[in-house]
Amino acid sequence: MSSATAGATLPSGFRVLASFPDALVLPEFVFGGLVWILVASTKVAVQMSQGWVMFVSVFCFVISTLLLLLYMCGAHGGKSAWVAVDAFYQVIATVFYLSAAVLQAYTTYMLKFEGTFKNYQIDIAAVVFAFAVTLTYFIHMVFSLVRWKSS
Incomplete structure (x- = not known):
């Protein structure tokens, strides 16, 4: 998780939080956590889509946390296989979150006139943070794929 121009290695320790695109893990935590909290705080009307x-918000939050802890502890040992793992995870997370954002937007649109106005506003906020x-994740994915390609 380092800058794509700095080579194909992942930093360790607190350098993970100081390198681009890896510093994007902080907004990913914040926005993903907000999606999780906002969807959980409303009445779940459509169980399958919501x-x-x-699932996506909890899964990505947990896996991102695990990867961040592994990178900060230096468990990856600077091996290039971890560059591929990072790139693969970013692709999966981007596709998952795009599907979740579209489903949340569709569900919010369909429930526009059902339920309370407060739940509708919370669902709209969940859509905004999901996108x-x-x-x-998309920006992180692009730079992770560039790093992987250069390894």
Whole structure:
């Protein structure tokens, strides 16, 4: 998780939080956590689609936390295989969050006139943050793929 121009290695320790695109893990945590909290705080009207949104937000939050802890502890040992793992995870997270954001937007649109106005506003906020976290994962994915390609 280092800058694509600095080579094909992942930094260790606190350098993970100081390198681009790896510093994007912080907005990914914040926006992803907000999606998780906002969807959980409303009445879940469509269990299948909002259940997927919850799964994606919890899954990405947990895996991002594990990867961040591994990188900060230096468990990856600077091996190039971890560059591929990072790139693969960023692709999966981007696709998952894009699907979750679209499903949440569709569900919010369909429930526009059902339920309370407060739940509708919370669902709209969840949609906004779902697309925001999708954008941060997409940017992270692009630079991770560039780093992987150069390894």
